[in-house]
Amino acid sequence: MATIDTVPSDLTGAPLARRVSGRRTRQRRRLNAFRYITFTVFALFFLLPLLSMFRFSFEGSTPGSWSVSAWTSISSYPGLLSSIEITLELAVLTSVAMVLLVVPTMIWVRLRVAWFRRIMEFISLLPLTIPAIVLVVGLAPIYNWIEHYNVSALMLLWAYVILALPYAYRALAAGLDAVDAKTLSEAARSLGARWPTVMFKVIVPNMWQGILNALLLTVALVLGEFTVAYLLSYTTLQPALFEISRSTTNAGVLFSASAATLIFAFVLLLILSYAGRRLRRGRP
Amino acid sequence: MTAAATTEAAVRPARAGRRLPLAWVGTLPFLAYAGVFLLLPTGIVIWNAFKGNTNGWTLANIKALNTGPVRTAFTGSLELCVISSLIGAVAGALLAYAVASGDADGLIRRIYLAGSGVLAQFGGVTLAFAFLATIGPIGFLLHASWYSDFPWGIALIYCYFQIPLMVLVFLPAIDGLRVPWREATENLGGSTWQYWRYVGGPLLAPAFLGAALLLFANALSAFATIEAWEDQIAYVVPQSISTSLISEVGLANAHEGDALALGMIVLVVIVMSCYLLLQRRAGRWQR
Numbered sequence: 001m002a003t004i005d006t007v008p009s010d011l012t013g014a015p016l017a018r019r020v021s022g023r024r025t026r027q028r029r030r031l032n033a034f035r036y037i038t039f040t041v042f043a044l045f046f047l048l049p050l051l052s053m054f055r056f057s058f059e060g061s062t063p064g065s066w067s068v069s070a071w072t073s074i075s076s077y078p079g080l081l082s083s084i085e086i087t088l089e090l091a092v093l094t095s096v097a098m099v100l101l102v103v104p105t106m107i108w109v110r111l112r113v114a115w116f117r118r119i120m121e122f123i124s125l126l127p128l129t130i131p132a133i134v135l136v137v138g139l140a141p142i143y144n145w146i147e148h149y150n151v152s153a154l155m156l157l158w159a160y161v162i163l164a165l166p167y168a169y170r171a172l173a174a175g176l177d178a179v180d181a182k183t184l185s186e187a188a189r190s191l192g193a194r195w196p197t198v199m200f201k202v203i204v205p206n207m208w209q210g211i212l213n214a215l216l217l218t219v220a221l222v223l224g225e226f227t228v229a230y231l232l233s234y235t236t237l238q239p240a241l242f243e244i245s246r247s248t249t250n251a252g253v254l255f256s257a258s259a260a261t262l263i264f265a266f267v268l269l270l271i272l273s274y275a276g277r278r279l280r281r282g283r284p
Numbered sequence: 285m286t287a288a289a290t291t292e293a294a295v296r297p298a299r300a301g302r303r304l305p306l307a308w309v310g311t312l313p314f315l316a317y318a319g320v321f322l323l324l325p326t327g328i329v330i331w332n333a334f335k336g337n338t339n340g341w342t343l344a345n346i347k348a349l350n351t352g353p354v355r356t357a358f359t360g361s362l363e364l365c366v367i368s369s370l371i372g373a374v375a376g377a378l379l380a381y382a383v384a385s386g387d388a389d390g391l392i393r394r395i396y397l398a399g400s401g402v403l404a405q406f407g408g409v410t411l412a413f414a415f416l417a418t419i420g421p422i423g424f425l426l427h428a429s430w431y432s433d434f435p436w437g438i439a440l441i442y443c444y445f446q447i448p449l450m451v452l453v454f455l456p457a458i459d460g461l462r463v464p465w466r467e468a469t470e471n472l473g474g475s476t477w478q479y480w481r482y483v484g485g486p487l488l489a490p491a492f493l494g495a496a497l498l499l500f501a502n503a504l505s506a507f508a509t510i511e512a513w514e515d516q517i518a519y520v521v522p523q524s525i526s527t528s529l530i531s532e533v534g535l536a537n538a539h540e541g542d543a544l545a546l547g548m549i550v551l552v553v554i555v556m557s558c559y560l561l562l563q564r565r566a567g568r569w570q571r
Contacts, residue, residue, distance in 0.1 A: 140529065230508075
């Protein structure tokens with residue numbers, strides 16, 4: 001209240017401005033202290049587990065010593081290399097299947113079946129809501145049937161496309177939003193292009209960024225997926241790591257293989273942001 | 285909407301009245317795929333939850349949810365979700381505010397945003413191993429005696445992906461707080477406390493609650509981390525589901541897993557509906 005009483009005399013200018021700016025400086029200083037403390041605390045919280053894991057992967061036979069044996073034994077540890085191989089194959093297959101399924105449908109819906117757009121978005125984002133553990137209960141009978149025809153772990157691809165659908169959908173939708181699909185398609189159509197030409201030679205080349213994002217997000221998801229593979233009894237990378245941890249929690253290979261996965265995923269994301277920046281710069 | 289409408293109009297004269305609209309056929313592959321691998325499994329869960337051991341319909345599976353071990357799993361899930369989403373929401377909101385109050389194009393903001401994007405997805409068994417190497421029985425930092433306590437040990441691990449998710453979800457809301465509102469409060473003589481109590485707080489409350497609910501749902505469906513942390517005891521519902529799936533033979537009823545899964549669907553639907561309502565409320569002033 002006191003402050004309000006003094007306002008009229010301050011209305012003329014300078015004193016109010018000075019007082020406000022004095023208060024601003026104090027606030028700024030307090031805010032900065034708060035920010036730097038917060039950033040430090042959280043940086044420690046997020047970095048320490050990662051650093052510990054890396055340090056552990058270089059632990060020698062005696063505590064405190066250094067050695068690369070955990071890293072070299074990734075290739076010789078029973079079953080680990082084959083699980084990495086199958087996971088990488090799955091990652092490639094899933095991301096390709098995802099793009100083949102979603103990109104044409106999405107462009108087609110955007111251009112010709114606008115009323116379906118909300119339905120497609122709802123379906124695509126649904127797996128975010130339905131937990132993977134619930135989905136796997138319903139998938140089990142379906143996989144029983146699939147296993148009559150093919151027992152390969154590559155069959156996980158069918159479930160993985162669904163799990164990655166929300167992330168890929170959002171990446172692709174963002175990519176398509178950046179394209180003026182309507183103008184492009186009208187221009188192409190009035191020049192006599194058929195619909196396949198419009199979709200694959202006009203729209204798709206303009207949304208590469210979105211497609212690339214979707215591919216990498218799908219790969220990252222497949223690399224880290226555990227629930228579905230484990231419960232359907234397929235030995236991909238994460239279930240393999242889980243088995244190692246159950247037999248011995250001290251195996252250095254557990255930490256080196258985990259660290260290697262993380263590095264790989266991190267490199268993928270670096271590529272994503274680097275390629276994204278280059279594509280953006282290339283645009284007029 | 286308008287885009288397609290115009291395109292339709294531009295194309296129609298050439299084929300007016302000659303063909304039925306067949307454009308929707310293009311959506312069939314997608315619909316069929318989602319139908320078989322997303323909607324059908326969900327339907328199977330709901331269907332089987334009401335099926336008896338032999339044949340016919342029964343409520344026995346649902347009634348079995350109200351027995352000792354299952355109740356423990358549900359309370360465990362709720363406990364863990366509430367704790368980890370509350371801590372995650374408060375800590376994440378603080379971090380989001382610290383990030384938002386800095387330079388909009390600054391390095392710190394870019395690092396924390398990119399990092400949050402990565403870490404929010406960083407669940408899985410690897411996360412449990414990282415904490416095992418840090419504060420577990422073989423930890424480098426310390427050998428925390430509470431590391432294997434439920435719920436606090438696992439709640440701390442969950443915070444590792446909950447906090448970044450909160451930053452991602454809540455940052456847009458904080459960015460929506462406009463500087464003139466702060467200045468208006470100050471010019472009317474309001475203190476910092478008054479600004480947060482009467483202006484900022486009420487404006488952010490729906491977004492905060494909504495984000496906390498999203499974190500709750502996120503913790504509810506997490507399975508890999510807690511399974512890698514402790515796989516002998518079923519603390520939470522996903523673990524009971526996993527047990528009943530793996531050891532289907534020895535169970536009194538074959539559809540216990542389906543009933544548990546249905547229980548989770550019900551929980552998630554409730555939580556997500558509240559989330560969507562709050563999001564709409566929060567979006568009212570967020571343009």
